[in-house]
Amino acid sequence: MNRRRTALLSLAALLGAALTALPAQQAGADETEQVRNGTFDTTADPWWTSNVTAGLTDGRLCADVPGGTVNRWDSAVGQNDITLLKGTTYRFSFSASGVPEGHVVRAVVGLGAAPYDTWYEATPVLSPSGSYAYTFTAPVDSAQGQVAFQVGGSADPWRFCLDDVSLLGGVPPEVYEPDTGPRVRVNQVAYLPGGPKNATLVTDAAGRLPWRLRNAAGTTVAKGWSVPRGLDASSGQRVHSIDFGAFRKGGTGFTLVADGETSRPFDIGTAAYRRLRVDAAKYYYTQRSGIAIRDDLRPGYGRAAGHVGVAPNQGDASVPCRPGVCDYTLDVSGGWYDAGDHGKYVVNGGIAVWELMSTYERSLHARTGHPAALGDGTLALPESGNRTPDILDEARWELDFLLRMQVPAGQPLAGMAHHKVHDEQWTGLPLLPDDDPQKRELHPPTTTATLNLAAAAAQAARLYKPYDKAFAAKALKAARTAWTAAVAHPKVYADPADATGGGAYNDDDATDEFYWAAAELYLTTGEKQYADFVAGSPVHTADVFVPYGFDWSRTAAAGRLDLALVPSKLPGRDKVRRSVVRGADTYLAALAAQPYGMPYAPDGNRYDWGSSHQVLNNAVVIATAYDLTGASKYRDGALESMDYVLGRNALNISYVTGYGEVNSHRQHSRWYAHQLDPSLPDPPAGTLAGGPNSSIQDPFAQGKLQGCVGQFCYIDDIQSWSTNETAINWNAALARMASFVADQQ
Ligand code: 9MR
Numbered sequence: 001m002n003r004r005r006t007a008l009l010s011l012a013a014l015l016g017a018a019l020t021a022l023p024a025q026q027a028g029a030d031e032t033e034q035v036r037n038g039t040f041d042t043t044a045d046p047w048w049t050s051n052v053t054a055g056l057t058d059g060r061l062c063a064d065v066p067g068g069t070v071n072r073w074d075s076a077v078g079q080n081d082i083t084l085l086k087g088t089t090y091r092f093s094f095s096a097s098g099v100p101e102g103h104v105v106r107a108v109v110g111l112g113a114a115p116y117d118t119w120y121e122a123t124p125v126l127s128p129s130g131s132y133a134y135t136f137t138a139p140v141d142s143a144q145g146q147v148a149f150q151v152g153g154s155a156d157p158w159r160f161c162l163d164d165v166s167l168l169g170g171v172p173p174e175v176y177e178p179d180t181g182p183r184v185r186v187n188q189v190a191y192l193p194g195g196p197k198n199a200t201l202v203t204d205a206a207g208r209l210p211w212r213l214r215n216a217a218g219t220t221v222a223k224g225w226s227v228p229r230g231l232d233a234s235s236g237q238r239v240h241s242i243d244f245g246a247f248r249k250g251g252t253g254f255t256l257v258a259d260g261e262t263s264r265p266f267d268i269g270t271a272a273y274r275r276l277r278v279d280a281a282k283y284y285y286t287q288r289s290g291i292a293i294r295d296d297l298r299p300g301y302g303r304a305a306g307h308v309g310v311a312p313n314q315g316d317a318s319v320p321c322r323p324g325v326c327d328y329t330l331d332v333s334g335g336w337y338d339a340g341d342h343g344k345y346v347v348n349g350g351i352a353v354w355e356l357m358s359t360y361e362r363s364l365h366a367r368t369g370h371p372a373a374l375g376d377g378t379l380a381l382p383e384s385g386n387r388t389p390d391i392l393d394e395a396r397w398e399l400d401f402l403l404r405m406q407v408p409a410g411q412p413l414a415g416m417a418h419h420k421v422h423d424e425q426w427t428g429l430p431l432l433p434d435d436d437p438q439k440r441e442l443h444p445p446t447t448t449a450t451l452n453l454a455a456a457a458a459q460a461a462r463l464y465k466p467y468d469k470a471f472a473a474k475a476l477k478a479a480r481t482a483w484t485a486a487v488a489h490p491k492v493y494a495d496p497a498d499a500t501g502g503g504a505y506n507d508d509d510a511t512d513e514f515y516w517a518a519a520e521l522y523l524t525t526g527e528k529q530y531a532d533f534v535a536g537s538p539v540h541t542a543d544v545f546v547p548y549g550f551d552w553s554r555t556a557a558a559g560r561l562d563l564a565l566v567p568s569k570l571p572g573r574d575k576v577r578r579s580v581v582r583g584a585d586t587y588l589a590a591l592a593a594q595p596y597g598m599p600y601a602p603d604g605n606r607y608d609w610g611s612s613h614q615v616l617n618n619a620v621v622i623a624t625a626y627d628l629t630g631a632s633k634y635r636d637g638a639l640e641s642m643d644y645v646l647g648r649n650a651l652n653i654s655y656v657t658g659y660g661e662v663n664s665h666r667q668h669s670r671w672y673a674h675q676l677d678p679s680l681p682d683p684p685a686g687t688l689a690g691g692p693n694s695s696i697q698d699p700f701a702q703g704k705l706q707g708c709v710g711q712f713c714y715i716d717d718i719q720s721w722s723t724n725e726t727a728i729n730w731n732a733a734l735a736r737m738a739s740f741v742a743d744q745q
Helices: 012-020 271-282 346-365 390-404 447-464 469-488 511-525 528-536 556-565 573-593 611-629 632-645 699-705 728-743
Strands: 048-050 053-057 060-065 076-084 089-099 106-111 118-122 130-137 142-150 158-169 198-202 210-214 220-225 227-232 237-243 251-258 266-268 420-423 440-442
Touching (some): 089 118, 089 142, 142 158, 198 632, 237 251, 346 390, 346 556, 390 447, 390 469, 447 556, 556 573, 556 611, 573 632, 611 632, 611 728, 632 728
Antiparallel strands (some): 048 076, 053 060, 060 158, 076 142, 089 130, 089 158, 106 142, 227 237, 251 266, 420 440
8 A cells, every 4th residue: 555656667458458368376276476587697677676776786686775765665676567366375575685784675565556555565674684475365366566675764875685586376375373372361451359250261171170360479369160161153262261250359460270271460450440541541642643742741652743734744734625526625634643544534533532522421420430530630631731631632632623624614515524534545654644745635525424523523512511611612513513414415425435545434324323413412402403303213212232333334322322321301211221221231141152251242253343442332332231220230241341352362462552461562553663663662552453353354464364263363463454453433442441440449
């Protein structure tokens, strides 16, 4: 997904002919070399070079790379017209050296023409000599493939040499064996002293096995027997479950021993959750666009402001539409970057900021809520000390951006919201926000974006009222305008194909967004028109608590949860509350049936993109049932759900950076890209990884995880954008659940 300007040859017609003439490659067919002259014995043909001084030296291709370029692709060597067959596995190998050592090469197999899609990439740090080999599966058929070695982006000049380049097709897929550590799987962070304590043991033993709980000194403090659970569908493993909930003393460094294996260590206590509540919410500051990140507030994460118009950025202060969409420009600066990319998307921004605000709003209404925990001065923000709760200050950064995305009065579709703003083309990794040279563009307004904005702005209007009356009024006005515009244009959907340079976030059913927006407008205004809309919506009585849970495209539950939790005079409110409790019962039943104890049992065991946040959002429904009823089974279910996210899973990994002995920390991100550039940081503590995704859309995961079962469809590598990204909506689910758990002392 980089853009490479290279191949000055345009051979479209010829290549079209080549594509139809491709030899059919059968499984088991011979391995075929796709690179021509990878050995540079007598000539550099047919390799091209771009912004380097290159020649043959001792049978290698050596390139003097100038200093002072910004992007990897600013200097490169490569070869075009490479044929790839969809579903075929390739071994991409080469020898390379870099002098002085420590420079990186971005080795890419991708489309050799616009939009320069990346099908595979690796970014090794070079030494004076080294050999590299990678296996991946081609996601498309093409005769326009390109192998390129991008060497730009260095302040200083250096010398790059290349030899023995090979792209061998028809090799067997790599068999990747994740290191899953001890077979006793626990929450590697903490169980609450008074909460449930469950673990999972992977074992073929048919009968029950003894277990022991040990404290940090190694003394056995509790013991019991496991319960055989048979074959677990979510992992394909044979497992037992272990319940040590009768032990209720606090401490650190506990381990659980069973079947000759010792679990990773864990605490029993609440301190980790008080930290996690804050870290998960602090995540948003370093996602901010349009403001310099202060290193004194986030040591190691300080960076220049992104997209404020300082070259090479083109800035977000005056962004035009995609050709033919509109003839005005908008100031859409600010907001949070969506994820690991530099795009900003209204539907995802809306649900994310809603869930962050809801973390706070819950604390105002739930019996165990502590609003002060995310109050002023808790999140180390530039705004800390302004007498507004920090969590609202953070949400405000996004809300101001959302309001800027609204089509101005007097223009066609006035009052609707542009679906998204992002780069014209995908950029490569790593790339700090202020280094992004791409043109930014507004994409067409949609009904779903308009209603997401309406819902979030309406909620903001009631939450900010005590702190900033003018902003509350402005937000409410924007919400009403958006609502009216959506009613006038109820079926304007995002184009699923509009996915170059940013995600599509397409959704062609806005009935749930209408319901959610009406619910928020009603809760804020109490007006009958919105109550009537809610009552008349088919969504109001539908079962909205589905296995995948709620997210940016399924927003009905957001409305239902708020109607249940936020006080109002809505006729039939008791029924609404009961529907949430019934939803929680469904998720509790899923949890009880899962030997790994998560409230997630997708149809056909198909884990979805961002599954870790879906687990958490299902837990939010269970937690809300506790807030509504006070029944301990809901509290326990919500707590037990966290165990899965924090390590009690088939991969024995905590999906939260910095939490748990083994945790995700290489999430796909252009600026937390330590894996690719040692001078950049890993994601901050408290960053949730997307988690297992059965569809493994990215080539890196496809090369490693072909045929993966449920929970195994995950890899902690920066290249795996479909299983291991970070995203603002996902972290909001973590913030909300961490906050709930921290409140259960
Ligand atoms: O989270 C989104 C997921 O639900 C979709 O299936 C997927 C494909 O459209 O896109 C995900 O969102 C990504 C977005 O499109 C671009 N920024 C990164 C987001 C997280 O991966």
